[in-house]
Amino acid sequence: MIDILLDMNPVVLSLLATLFTWGVTALGASFVFFFKKVNRNVMDAMLGFAAGVMIAASFWSLLDPGISLATDLGKNAWLTAALGFLSGGILLYIGDKVCNVFMKKFKTSNKTGLKRSFLLITSITLHNIPEGLAVGVAFGSLYYGMTEVALLSAMVFALGIGLQNFPEGSAVSLPLRREGYSRKKSFMYGQLSGIVEPISGVIGAILVSKVQSVLPFLLCFAAGAMIYVVVEELIPESQSNKCKDLMAFFTLIGFTIMMVLDVALG
Numbered sequence: 077m078i079d080i081l082l083d084m085n086p087v088v089l090s091l092l093a094t095l096f097t098w099g100v101t102a103l104g105a106s107f108v109f110f111f112k113k114v115n116r117n118v119m120d121a122m123l124g125f126a127a128g129v130m131i132a133a134s135f136w137s138l139l140d141p142g143i144s145l146a147t148d149l150g151k152n153a154w155l156t157a158a159l160g161f162l163s164g165g166i167l168l169y170i171g172d173k174v175c176n177v178f179m180k181k182f183k184t185s186n187k188t189g190l191k192r193s194f195l196l197i198t199s200i201t202l203h204n205i206p207e208g209l210a211v212g213v214a215f216g217s218l219y220y221g222m223t224e225v226a227l228l229s230a231m232v233f234a235l236g237i238g239l240q241n242f243p244e245g246s247a248v249s250l251p252l253r254r255e256g257y258s259r260k261k262s263f264m265y266g267q268l269s270g271i272v273e274p275i276s277g278v279i280g281a282i283l284v285s286k287v288q289s290v291l292p293f294l295l296c297f298a299a300g301a302m303i304y305v306v307v308e309e310l311i312p313e314s315q316s317n318k319c320k321d322l323m324a325f326f327t328l329i330g331f332t333i334m335m336v337l338d339v340a341l342g
């Protein structure tokens with residue numbers, strides 16, 4: 077199976093990986109057909125685990141390779157890493173501010189439920205764009221060094237993104253159901269929030285495969301975006317659980333697994 081994947085174009089691999097992350101979003105959204113409420117501990121454990129995977133992947137799969145490649149290309153490695161990393165975080169910060177502006181406007185509307193639902197769908201959809209881009213960059217970088225370990229690292233990175241997409245799908249569909257939407261419509265809107273990931277993933281992979289000089293910056297950019305998501309959303313959400321010590325342990329497990337794959341197997 078690995079040999080087959082190694083022979084595939086990185087852009088195609090990026091598409092398959094982001095289709096997977098979209099599929100996990102749809103799987104989370106499908107819970108609206110079976111449950112009125114999903115177990116909070118399970119959701120938070122998945123968020124904590126995904127946070128650990130993404131922290132480790134941000135360094136070993138994105139930031140460190142970006143620094144190494146910048147050095148190989150004769151670029152200023154520390155400046156490239158700093159600018160790329162901060163740019164990724166700043167983009168997500170701006171996205172959050174834009175969503176907050178929408179929220180303030182929506183609070184003045186009489187159609188509170190409809191506006192709240194629109195905000196929920198929009199915010200998670202916008203949030204998924206840099207995630208798809210990060211996966212695309214991770215797989216697109218294989219264009220310059222397709223190895224089994226590098227492929228496995230990118231696959232686990234996509235798995236981490238997928239895991240944190242699962243509760244996001246439920247976070248859209250279940251509230252929409254509570255707002256009075258049918259189960260079918262709630263599911264459709266829930267899974268639709270993840271459709272931007274295959275699109276942004278392919279764009280990221282194509283950009284990387286065509287212009288090697290921007291790869292170091294994009295790798296660090298994706299790392300910054302991921303760390304922002306982890307610090308701003310995943311860890312605070314998982315730590316709001318009453319069993320926050322246990323949730324922290326899931327974060328350690330996720331980090332350890334990704335670290336082993338990138339370091340020990342490499």
